[in-house]
Amino acid sequence: MLIRAATPADQAAIAEIIMPLIRAGEVYALDRDMTREDALGYWLAPSHHVFVAEVENRVVGSYYCRANQAGGGAHVANGGYSTHAESTGRGVARAMALHSFDHARESGFRAMQYNFVIATNVRAVRLWLSLGFEQVGRLPGAFEHPTLGEVDALVLYRRL
Structure with a gap:
């Protein structure tokens, strides 16, 4: 597997990869009806270092x-990850x-923090915990899941 910086191509x-996940509304706190252009604008924002x-x-x-934040919080990284449905479970x-x-x-980041990991996204939660993240917060009912209703969101953190 090659991981490299994304290009316009x-x-x-x-x-x-991201549109089906956004449309499903189960793992990202994004508008399920956002346009492809808006979704790409979000994912490829100038402040994001994007890889494929x-x-x-x-x-x-x-x-x-x-x-993750500006100023005094700028030493902590944040990220978003998506895998093509056909490649799930392959590492x-x-x-x-x-x-x-x-x-x-x-x-230059010294830690990573994920602010809003949907608790029902069991595969992601299991991955992050296996990679040394700690659950440092739980936001009860903070996410409106399209089929499960209100579910918790987790705050995960790890030092680098």
């Missing part, structure tokens, strides 16, 4: 890394996570 592949994961020259995942997310930790460290 990757936009269609990134959209193919490739297997056999096909983009199978993407992540971004950014500062893509773990590889991107490990790559993102290295990238964050090299960029």
Whole structure:
């Protein structure tokens, strides 16, 4: 698996990965009806360092890394990760996570924080905990899941 910086040529592949997840409304606190252009604008924002994961020259995942906060919180990174549905369970997310930790460290970040991990996203929660994140907060009923109703969101944190 090759993980590399995203280029403008990757936009269609990134959209193919993130749009179904946004439309499903189960893992991101984003408007399920947002346009493709708005979704790409969010994912590829100027403040985001965006990467793609490739297997056999096909983009199978993407992540971004950014500062979690400005000013006094700018030493803590934040990120978003998406894997193509056909590649789920094949180690893509773990590889991107490990790559993102290295990238964050090299960029001067000293920790990573995920502010709003949907508790029902069991695979993601299990991955983050296995990679050394601690659950430092729980926001009861903070996310409106399309089929489960109000579910908790977690705050996860780890030092780099």
